[in-house]
Amino acid sequence: MKGRAGLFWRVGKIHRKAARFSAITTLHLSNKVKEMTTPVTTLNLPFGLTFADLYHREGLLKLDQVFLEFLQIRNKDLSGQYTRARQGESSGESALLLSLSPLVNQFIGALFEEEAASSLRQEHQKFAIILEVNRQFVQRVAIKQYPASIAASFEGASLRQVLEAYTNPDDEQALAEQILTWLAASENYQSELDLASRYTAWAVQTEEGQRYHRGQSLYAVPHKLDSDHLIPVEPTGSHGAWQLPEGHRRLRDGFSLTDEGLSRESTLHQAHYCIWCHHQGKDSCSKGLKPKKPEEGGERFQKNSFGAPLVGCPLEQKISEMNEVKSQGLSLAALSIIMIDNPMVPATGHRICNDCMKACIYQKQDPVNIPGVETQILKEVLSLPWGVEIYSLLTRWNPLNFQRPVLLPDSGYKVLVVGTGPAGFTLAHHRRGFAQPYEWRIRGRR
Numbered sequence: 351m352k353g354r355a356g357l358f359w360r361v362g363k364i365h366r367k368a369a370r371f372s373a374i375t376t377l378h379l380s381n382k383v384k385e386m387t388t389p390v391t392t393l394n395l396p397f398g399l400t401f402a403d404l405y406h407r408e409g410l411l412k413l414d415q416v417f418l419e420f421l422q423i424r425n426k427d428l429s430g431q432y433t434r435a436r437q438g439e440s441s442g443e444s445a446l447l448l449s450l451s452p453l454v455n456q457f458i459g460a461l462f463e464e465e466a467a468s469s470l471r472q473e474h475q476k477f478a479i480i481l482e483v484n485r486q487f488v489q490r491v492a493i494k495q496y497p498a499s500i501a502a503s504f505e506g507a508s509l510r511q512v513l514e515a516y517t518n519p520d521d522e523q524a525l526a527e528q529i530l531t532w533l534a535a536s537e538n539y540q541s542e543l544d545l546a547s548r549y550t551a552w553a554v555q556t557e558e559g560q561r562y563h564r565g566q567s568l569y570a571v572p573h574k575l576d577s578d579h580l581i582p583v584e585p586t587g588s589h590g591a592w593q594l595p596e597g598h599r600r601l602r603d604g605f606s607l608t609d610e611g612l613s614r615e616s617t618l619h620q621a622h623y624c625i626w627c628h629h630q631g632k633d634s635c636s637k638g639l640k641p642k643k644p645e646e647g648g649e650r651f652q653k654n655s656f657g658a659p660l661v662g663c664p665l666e667q668k669i670s671e672m673n674e675v676k677s678q679g680l681s682l683a684a685l686s687i688i689m690i691d692n693p694m695v696p697a698t699g700h701r702i703c704n705d706c707m708k709a710c711i712y713q714k715q716d717p718v719n720i721p722g723v724e725t726q727i728l729k730e731v732l733s734l735p736w737g738v739e740i741y742s743l744l745t746r747w748n749p750l751n752f753q754r755p756v757l758l759p760d761s762g763y764k765v766l767v768v769g770t771g772p773a774g775f776t777l778a779h780h781r782r783g784f785a786q787p788y789e790w791r792i793r794g795r796r
């Protein structure tokens with residue numbers, strides 16, 4: 351459910367769940383509108399916290415203290431590193447973010463009794479098998495053994511029929527598990543592995559195969575980028591018009607988006623496709639694609655074939671870290687990482703800006719679909735029973751934001767923000783959290 355109706359539905363859901371918790375909730379409501387607009391005041395939170403605590407600074411400090419104790423009990427060393435990082439004494443922020451992520455995910459999940467968060471993780475782990483077989487077998491063995499010119503001569507339907515004696519080839523999870531079993535004792539299953547090679551090579555490299563398995567990650571392989579043909583349009587044959595091929599067209603209905611964004615599976619696929627360049631300090635999606643020889647030409651960034659500088663994310667969001675944490679199924683922690691730099695993420699992501707994708711290290715093949723991953727992480731969290739509250743809390747308390755984990759006290763300053771686009775409302779958000787006058791620079795305007 352989208353937009354205002356979706357928000358109202360969520361508020362109604364919060365009300366129903368809070369009532370089940372025997373919390374102090376709302377007045378008796380006689381109609382839907384009242385239910386939608388009446389605030390829920392209390393939720394039975396663990397650790398002696400109240401729902402109201404999540405909305406004022408003293409309560410947030412209490413929550414922060416509980417988190418620090420939790421961390422101290424779970425991992426003393428990490429707790430020490432974390433304390434130093436919050437005091438501005440630590441280097442290696444990315445490594446620390448990754449080490450903290452499982453515990454942050456667990457803590458926030460426990461705070462909101464989100465069992466759904468751990469089942470989300472299990473689902474991710476199950477799906478990881480598909481990605482493993484895609485990388486190790488489909489990409490490295492099958493399509494090399496049977497390139498497109500050979501795969502074109504295969505009969506997909508007949509191969510599928512033979513495979514059915516072992517497993518259901520329409521079920522990518524089942525087929526991936528079967529291939530893994532064969533690979534584990536490959537000397538005994540040469541003919542079975544050859545059958546799987548032929549079938550997956552056909553599915554990946556023929557139009558019919560791609561149509562049959564559209565959207566399945568087991569058969570997804572990156573394509574070479576052709577900057578002159580970024581959109582695969584074809585002539586309609588009349589009036590000099592062009593159109594997308596069958597199966598790619600979407601009808602516009604009012605102002606709604608015409609696509610649903612990435613599925614959970616495709617998101618995980620993209621998070622694994624990313625090679626987590628922050629480990630080498632080369633996450634150009636975030637920092638921009640630097641010239642190979644910086645001393646030449648004096649340019650700060652490389653340009654693409656259209657002459658546009660590849661500046662990366664205007665917010666310098668920690669994209670590589672987000673992808674790595676997401677690949678482990680830690681959606682709550684991945685959202686916390688996004689929100690260090692982009693607390694207003696519901697207004698960005700999919701279909702807003704793709705400067706990050708343009709600057710991705712993959713310049714000759716499909717870049718990582720970063721905005722798609724970002725938006726799906728947000729959607730996954732919002733779809734949890736207390737997802738809206740989790741997002742809202744992270745705008746005021748974010749343990750992965752080492753510089754400002756807790757909203758600062760009111761500075762007494764009054765700030766006029768002119769314009770309510772993404773820059774304006776992000777500025778307004780950041781001003782809320784700084785007690786001192788703050789210099790604001792928009793890096794995207796280099």
Ligand code: SF4
Pocket residue numbers: 623624625626627628632633634635636669670673709710711712718720
């Ligand atoms: S999104 Fe691209 S540039 Fe960024 S870390 Fe992943 S592979 Fe590297």
